[in-house]
Amino acid sequence: MKPFARFFRNHWLMALIILQPILDILAFWTKSPDGTFAGYIRLLVMLAFPITLLVVLPEKKDKGRLALGLCAIGVICLLHIANVYRIGAADLRYEISYTAKAAHLPVLALCFVFSIRDAQTRNQAYWGLFFAAGITALALLLSIVTGTANITYGEGLGVSGWVIDDNRTANSTILVVLSAFAVFCAVKSDKKLVNLLVPAVCALCLITNGTMTCYLSVFLILLGFAVFLPLEHLVRGCAFNRFAVLVLIVVSLLSAAAYPLTPKYKIRQEQNAFMEKTEGEFVEDADKWGFDPNALTKEQILNDTEIHRMYEDYYWKCLWILSPGMFEMYDIDEIMAKYGFTTDAAILLNTRNLKRAFVSLMWDHSDTLTKLFGIDISAAWNYGGVDLENDWPAIFYYFGYVGFAAYVLFVLYFVYMMLRRLLRDFKNSFTADNYILFVTLVLLIGIAQYSGAVLRRPNVSFYFALILGLIYYQSAALPMGRVSTWRGEWI
Numbered sequence: 001m002k003p004f005a006r007f008f009r010n011h012w013l014m015a016l017i018i019l020q021p022i023l024d025i026l027a028f029w030t031k032s033p034d035g036t037f038a039g040y041i042r043l044l045v046m047l048a049f050p051i052t053l054l055v056v057l058p059e060k061k062d063k064g065r066l067a068l069g070l071c072a073i074g075v076i077c078l079l080h081i082a083n084v085y086r087i088g089a090a091d092l093r094y095e096i097s098y099t100a101k102a103a104h105l106p107v108l109a110l111c112f113v114f115s116i117r118d119a120q121t122r123n124q125a126y127w128g129l130f131f132a133a134g135i136t137a138l139a140l141l142l143s144i145v146t147g148t149a150n151i152t153y154g155e156g157l158g159v160s161g162w163v164i165d166d167n168r169t170a171n172s173t174i175l176v177v178l179s180a181f182a183v184f185c186a187v188k189s190d191k192k193l194v195n196l197l198v199p200a201v202c203a204l205c206l207i208t209n210g211t212m213t214c215y216l217s218v219f220l221i222l223l224g225f226a227v228f229l230p231l232e233h234l235v236r237g238c239a240f241n242r243f244a245v246l247v248l249i250v251v252s253l254l255s256a257a258a259y260p261l262t263p264k265y266k267i268r269q270e271q272n273a274f275m276e277k278t279e280g281e282f283v284e285d286a287d288k289w290g291f292d293p294n295a296l297t298k299e300q301i302l303n304d305t306e307i308h309r310m311y312e313d314y315y316w317k318c319l320w321i322l323s324p325g326m327f328e329m330y331d332i333d334e335i336m337a338k339y340g341f342t343t344d345a346a347i348l349l350n351t352r353n354l355k356r357a358f359v360s361l362m363w364d365h366s367d368t369l370t371k372l373f374g375i376d377i378s379a380a381w382n383y384g385g386v387d388l389e390n391d392w393p394a395i396f397y398y399f400g401y402v403g404f405a406a407y408v409l410f411v412l413y414f415v416y417m418m419l420r421r422l423l424r425d426f427k428n429s430f431t432a433d434n435y436i437l438f439v440t441l442v443l444l445i446g447i448a449q450y451s452g453a454v455l456r457r458p459n460v461s462f463y464f465a466l467i468l469g470l471i472y473y474q475s476a477a478l479p480m481g482r483v484s485t486w487r488g489e490w491i
Helices: 003-029 037-054 058-085 092-114 119-145 165-188 192-209 211-235 242-257 265-291 298-303 305-319 324-329 334-340 351-364 367-373 377-384 391-423 432-450 457-477
Strands: 149-153 157-161
Touching: 003 037, 003 119, 003 165, 003 457, 037 092, 058 092, 058 367, 058 457, 092 242, 092 377, 092 391, 092 457, 119 157, 119 165, 119 457, 149 265, 157 165, 157 192, 157 265, 165 192, 165 211, 165 242, 165 391, 165 457, 192 211, 192 242, 211 242, 211 324, 211 432, 242 298, 298 305, 298 457, 305 324, 305 334, 305 377, 324 334, 324 351, 324 377, 334 351, 334 377, 351 377, 351 391, 367 391, 391 432, 391 457, 432 457
Parallel strands: none
Antiparallel strands: 149 157
């Protein structure tokens, strides 16, 4: 085998992972109204990866299983597109593009399942994640030093670095995943400087990002490892780094103490003040007219002309600026009913709630086939200016009962494999290598609901797919009774 071919075979996965933060940086510097060059590269990878595997996989059985899985994903996507075409898509090109982004995770996950079949390839993944974390941290530092960093929420309210506006939420999730793996690598090291600096730098990057997702993840990652490492010692009898555990605890305590100084704290203060002012004005008007909003029934609100007018004005004040299209498409009474006639400004002024209410109204007006295969995503964007932020509701509404069930079952299959392996071979499975995969999987599933931009953003779903591929290797490809732990060995 020629030297280049041998090098590519031994490092292709690591290179593919390292490419991911570079593509995010490229997207920042090449952004345009027509998209980014990085997006086209990711689309090319999504198409080329499975095709290449179908050619190079040595076993016909594996080729058949991969082809079957890809066909299943394709059929679900085609059924969605066909139904949207049937009802009259607002923008069929947008619909196809969006569907491809949602399919990115399961397609790449299948590819990683059939690619990561030995310790050498697994080691490529760990080194790739470690280097990707380093590139991300370095890029963040350079963006701040050069004054070119994008902000997360506003001036002084979080730093995202070289990240386009559309990817700021996705970037916070990537930071969480890469920080988790960087800490995993750090606690494996026998160098105290690494034990100290890596968790501290990760916590600093997460906190300065400004999102609650990043802030809470500091404690889930650091304290999680601080608890797990002694448990692993008890279960398997292996040594654990006491200094590293001490560092994890101290950095967690410092992060908790720093909360009043974080961007998220300042954002919460400003949001609460605005919401209290808005709701307070409505309560004052209600007092003047002699009624208590908390004691009113739905019938009283709809049937009393004056009360109805006050509610209507209040809903227009809170919601119209967020989505004028919703008031053009749906009746005000229907909108108020969707919110349960609440007067809670924290609910009405929440953009996520607004987006879900709009899409839910579209769902209510859909026929049976549309509920099976999903609504017209492009219509929600073109007419309402909304795209659901929380991923799991988005998969449900956008791809219907069929698409949602398929997506959930696909992810649950990997959860099942991990738990099955743990029950069958508890001692050999209770390793930090399996723990980091479990932690990142739980984090990504939770962030998909809490924050979003996980299942439908290729730059994030790449990491989700990679983790699923690693879970398959650890839980299914690895022979029973074998312990597979990464000790930082080079590939």
